[in-house]
Amino acid sequence: MNFKESLDSGRFVVIAEIQPPKGNDLSEVFQSAELLRGRVTAINVPDLQNAIMRLGSLSLCALLKAKGMEVIFNLSCSNRNRLALQSELLNASALGLKNILLLQGDHPSIGDHFEAQPVFDLDVMGLLGAAKRLQEGYDLMGNDLKGKPQFFTGTQINAAAKGHVLDLEVMDMEKKIRLGVDFFFTNPIYEVSLFENFIKKVAHFKVPIIVGITLLKSVGMARYINKHVEGASIPEALIDRLMKASDKRQASVEIAGDLIKELRPLCQGVQIIPIGWEDLIPSVLDYAGL
Amino acid sequence: MIVGERKPLEEIKEMLKDYKKVLNVGCGGCTSICLSGGQREVMLLNDDLQNAFQGNPVSIQFDGFTIERQCNADFFSELDEMVKNYDAVLSMACGAGVQFVAERYPDRPVFPALNTIFVGADRDVGWYEENCRTCGDCILGETAGICPVTRCAKSLFNGPCGGTSKDGKCEVSKETPCAWYEIYDRLKKQGRLSNIMKVRPAREWHNQTRRVLIHEAYKQRYAK
Numbered sequence: 289m290n291f292k293e294s295l296d297s298g299r300f301v302v303i304a305e306i307q308p309p310k311g312n313d314l315s316e317v318f319q320s321a322e323l324l325r326g327r328v329t330a331i332n333v334p335d336l337q338n339a340i341m342r343l344g345s346l347s348l349c350a351l352l353k354a355k356g357m358e359v360i361f362n363l364s365c366s367n368r369n370r371l372a373l374q375s376e377l378l379n380a381s382a383l384g385l386k387n388i389l390l391l392q393g394d395h396p397s398i399g400d401h402f403e404a405q406p407v408f409d410l411d412v413m414g415l416l417g418a419a420k421r422l423q424e425g426y427d428l429m430g431n432d433l434k435g436k437p438q439f440f441t442g443t444q445i446n447a448a449a450k451g452h453v454l455d456l457e458v459m460d461m462e463k464k465i466r467l468g469v470d471f472f473f474t475n476p477i478y479e480v481s482l483f484e485n486f487i488k489k490v491a492h493f494k495v496p497i498i499v500g501i502t503l504l505k506s507v508g509m510a511r512y513i514n515k516h517v518e519g520a521s522i523p524e525a526l527i528d529r530l531m532k533a534s535d536k537r538q539a540s541v542e543i544a545g546d547l548i549k550e551l552r553p554l555c556q557g558v559q560i561i562p563i564g565w566e567d568l569i570p571s572v573l574d575y576a577g578l
Numbered sequence: 579m580i581v582g583e584r585k586p587l588e589e590i591k592e593m594l595k596d597y598k599k600v601l602n603v604g605c606g607g608c609t610s611i612c613l614s615g616g617q618r619e620v621m622l623l624n625d626d627l628q629n630a631f632q633g634n635p636v637s638i639q640f641d642g643f644t645i646e647r648q649c650n651a652d653f654f655s656e657l658d659e660m661v662k663n664y665d666a667v668l669s670m671a672c673g674a675g676v677q678f679v680a681e682r683y684p685d686r687p688v689f690p691a692l693n694t695i696f697v698g699a700d701r702d703v704g705w706y707e708e709n710c711r712t713c714g715d716c717i718l719g720e721t722a723g724i725c726p727v728t729r730c731a732k733s734l735f736n737g738p739c740g741g742t743s744k745d746g747k748c749e750v751s752k753e754t755p756c757a758w759y760e761i762y763d764r765l766k767k768q769g770r771l772s773n774i775m776k777v778r779p780a781r782e783w784h785n786q787t788r789r790v791l792i793h794e795a796y797k798q799r800y801a802k
Contacts, residue, residue: 366732392734395731395732395750397731406731408732410781411732413777413778414736414781417777417780428780446741451744452746452759452763453746456738456759456774457738457740459775460738462775463736467777
């Protein structure tokens with residue numbers, strides 16, 4: 289069953305993020321992907337995430353697909369104008385990639401080529417609109433296309449937002465749904481109560497929400513996330529649990545697994561973001577009973 | 579106002595090192611107001627340059643003259659005769675002024691003393707903030723007088739990027755308020771939140787190529 293069929297049938301989906309390498313050596317990435325074969329619904333491949341220059345989502349998706357794996361192609365607005373974005377969507381379609389995750393993208397100033405000019409010619413609404421238009425057989429200027437690409441389209445939401453920021457996020461979500469979004473990915477969630485608060489406000493939209501679960505690798509990483517990553521707040525209790533654990537890898541598996549167990553009734557799936565610990569994903573799934 | 583900032587002295591020095599007589603031209607317009615290119619700044623820069631070139635085997639003469647505005651030909655008449663006595667011109671105007679000087683005196687090398695930074699306003703004396711990117715399609719009426727092109731790091735037109743911090747700051751800089759958070763706040767106070775719910779189509783950028791504007795009343799005069 290593919291990603292769309294799984295969501296349509298109400299199955300709880302499991303997505304694993306696999307980051308393309310900085311370079312063209314794919315051996316490690318392919319090893320990680322093999323570990324996940326049969327264990328996850330799909331592999332999500334980011335597009336220049338955190339504005340770090342690396343291999344693109346398109347080629348890795350195409351290569352994994354050729355190995356028989358279900359993939360989610362990512363495309364963001366930060367580095368391409370509307371010509372390139374539409375063309376990239378056609379590229380994806382021509383390569384048989386249907387699942388797409390369209391993103392606002394990260395500002396180059398936070399990445400490793402911080403002097404680059406940000407593009408954002410289209411914002412994510414514009415990109416969602418472009419994907420919709422292409423599926424109708426036209427480009428953004430109304431020109432006819434040869435063939436109609438078909439996509440299963442998702443985008444990202446900030447499910448850890450609070451207060452006014454949350455109100456804005458809900459409005460944002462509604463607009464995205466009007467543009468034909470089929471599913472949402474959230475940023476990493478560490479606090480179930482915060483997500484509960486979010487889901488109460490958006491459950492009526494009835495669009496599948498796939499929650500991000502990042503493997504916490506160390507106390508230092510947790511503290512760094514709390515300080516620097518917007519929208520993220522890792523409870524002290526979790527950090528404490530990690531601090532006291534003698535086996536950090538096992539603790540990380542258990543923390544992620546417990547979060548999944550608690551979040552499972554509230555969402556339609558999870559995306560595990562391993563940050564280098566791809567080999568632990570099967571253990572997380574075992575622990576979470578998936 | 580166009581806000582400019584003086585280039586590093588070393589960079590200016592490098593541009594002028596091969597000339598013997600340099601006329602530093604100040605601008606009485608925007609760069610004078612933002613304390614970067616007016617009469618006083620011409621004097622200060624010339625002093626700095628004299629000092630910087632002290633001990634140079636060949637001495638360089640720096641003189642200064644400030645005209646009312648370097649972006650209007652009417653103010654150049656006094657300068658025309660003067661420039662003939664110099665082998666290079668340094669302009670303390672914005673990029674528009676520098677180009678106008680260079681066009682007026684095509685046989686003289688013209689160098690910029692400033693970097694033109696932005697179109698902005700004075701928050702206080704000596705404190706300037708960018709407020710406009712001259713995109714050519716103003717939507718301030720829809721966004722409660724807050725420009726998302728300029729004040730959102732990603733120039734987004736349809737709401738925030740998802741990176742707004744809990745206290746309403748931009749993910750790119752903790753010092754910068756999220757433009758969309760501010761737009762939301764002000765629209766809410768005005769009872770106009772429905773503005774945010776509009777899905778704005780892909781923007782038609784008007785600042786891709788050089789723009790020329792002829793005022794309606796003068797269209798006949800300049801008709802070709």
